Amino acid sequence: MRKSRRKFLKNSMALGLTSLIDPFSLEASSGLIQQDKKLKILILGGTSFLGPHQISYALNRGHEVTTFTRGKTVPKIHADLFSKVEQLIGDRENNLEALKNRKWDVVIDNSGRKTKWTEDTAKLLVDNVGYYMYTSSISVYYPFTGEDFSEKRSLVTEIPDDIDEGERGTYAYGVMKATSETATIKSFGADRSIIVRPTLIVGPGDRTDRFPYWLARLEKGGDIIIPGSRTEVVQYIDVRDLAEWMIRLCETKAAGIYNGSGPGFDMTTNAFVHGIHANYTSAVNYIQIDDNKFLEENGLIGIQPWVIQLPQYAGMSKSDNSKAIAAGLTFRSLSETVQATKKWWYSEAVSQERRDNILTNERSLMRREKDILAKWKQRT
Numbered sequence: 294m295r296k297s298r299r300k301f302l303k304n305s306m307a308l309g310l311t312s313l314i315d316p317f318s319l320e321a322s323s324g325l326i327q328q329d330k331k332l333k334i335l336i337l338g339g340t341s342f343l344g345p346h347q348i349s350y351a352l353n354r355g356h357e358v359t360t361f362t363r364g365k366t367v368p369k370i371h372a373d374l375f376s377k378v379e380q381l382i383g384d385r386e387n388n389l390e391a392l393k394n395r396k397w398d399v400v401i402d403n404s405g406r407k408t409k410w411t412e413d414t415a416k417l418l419v420d421n422v423g424y425y426m427y428t429s430s431i432s433v434y435y436p437f438t439g440e441d442f443s444e445k446r447s448l449v450t451e452i453p454d455d456i457d458e459g460e461r462g463t464y465a466y467g468v469m470k471a472t473s474e475t476a477t478i479k480s481f482g483a484d485r486s487i488i489v490r491p492t493l494i495v496g497p498g499d500r501t502d503r504f505p506y507w508l509a510r511l512e513k514g515g516d517i518i519i520p521g522s523r524t525e526v527v528q529y530i531d532v533r534d535l536a537e538w539m540i541r542l543c544e545t546k547a548a549g550i551y552n553g554s555g556p557g558f559d560m561t562t563n564a565f566v567h568g569i570h571a572n573y574t575s576a577v578n579y580i581q582i583d584d585n586k587f588l589e590e591n592g593l594i595g596i597q598p599w600v601i602q603l604p605q606y607a608g609m610s611k612s613d614n615s616k617a618i619a620a621g622l623t624f625r626s627l628s629e630t631v632q633a634t635k636k637w638w639y640s641e642a643v644s645q646e647r648r649d650n651i652l653t654n655e656r657s658l659m660r661r662e663k664d665i666l667a668k669w670k671q672r673t
């Protein structure tokens with residue numbers, strides 16, 4: 294047996310195939326992990342955007358997955374995999390019965406929308422679950438002023454009295470995420486808590502039109518407004534890179550706090566736009582508008598994934614991902630993200646109404662663009 298294994302390895306090494314086909318390998322080609330490292334994973338949530346990608350990767354690695362939702366959201370991504378998932382029904386607001394007296398190796402809290410929800414599940418699960426992974430957000434750093442956007446930066450913990458009403462929601466979200474992180478660590482302790490702070494998540498299944506907008510816009514071509522300066526930096530994270538890395542963090546039980554942002558280099562808005570357009574054949578004419586006052590007056594501030602350099606957003610695309618990279622975060626190319634998003638965008642998972650909305654909704658930049666351009670030309 295030993296001899297034939299050695300012979301097999303020798304032959305396959307000569308073909309450069311060992312990691313792909315060695316049947317004796319602990320990590321086979323499917324990405325399966327060792328039997329004794331198999332995890333029982335509970336996902337609070339799991340059916341919307343990030344969750345299905347986590348499930349796909351976790352099942353592929355040989356883990357067992359349970360989800361906990363109200364049963365309202367019908368998964369549209371990896372829908373075929375849900376027959377292999379235990380699906381518990383309840384409500385984080387007032388019904389956690391299904392989670393009682395059950396054991397898991399790790400819980401991933403994706404659906405935390407109130408601090409109390411995380412407090413309640415962390416308290417309930419602390420003796421029956423090994424690790425608590427909380428899906429937070431870089432919004433815990435709001436307002437994005439100053440220079441340090443590493444995990445050591447202090448967090449927003451209250452909504453100031455004297456703020457502009459328009460900022461209240463952004464503050465409230467950041468505070469909720471920050472206080473939920475604290476609730477996690479308070480119950481599970483720092484050595485059993487894994488906190489991930491993603492930047493804008495993009496890719497197949499996105500519930501927002503932030504990234505699909507740019508795909509649709511560059512596909513259509515013509516005169517295209519590029520708001521802000523071309524050298525500003527863009528950050529985003531492909532949902533699959535994030536989901537897969539989060540599962541690997543569970544496997545390695547890498548307790549700690551991590552920013553989850555990409556790509557792995559400083560991508561300028563210029564590189565972002567050209568990188569997307571490389572996937573289309575439309576004729577384009579880019580019109581750079583870098584007058585912040587004009588942009589603000591015309592509702593062009595938050596044309597994500599980059600945000601105009603107003604002081605409170607200046608550091609939004611500067612989150613430091615070095616700790617995450619050291620802990621195994623990897624990045625697909627922008628083209629891979631575009632191709633997968635494009636495939637999903639034109640699939641049955643997306644309604645024609647949603648696709649049309651980007652083109653025809655009167656609040657959509659695509660509808661307003663001609664008028665804004667006319668104003669801009671007049672002004673310049």
Ligand SMILES: NC(=O)c1ccc[n+]([C@@H]2O[C@H](COP(=O)([O-])OP(=O)(O)OC[C@H]3O[C@@H](n4cnc5c(N)ncnc54)[C@H](OP(=O)(O)O)[C@@H]3O)[C@@H](O)[C@H]2O)c1
Binds near residue numbers: 340344362366490493
């Ligand atoms: N999108 C971004 O750019 C971004 C950026 C940074 C951070 N984040 C964070 O990333 C996380 C990802 O969220 P996701 O929606 O993609 O996660 P998900 O795990 O795919 O889905 C979340 C699920 O939570 C369930 N849910 C909602 N309310 C519930 C309740 N009261 N009780 C039980 N379950 C409930 C929903 O199912 P039912 O409706 O069936 O209950 C929903 O399908 C969020 O925490 C978000 O704040 C997102």
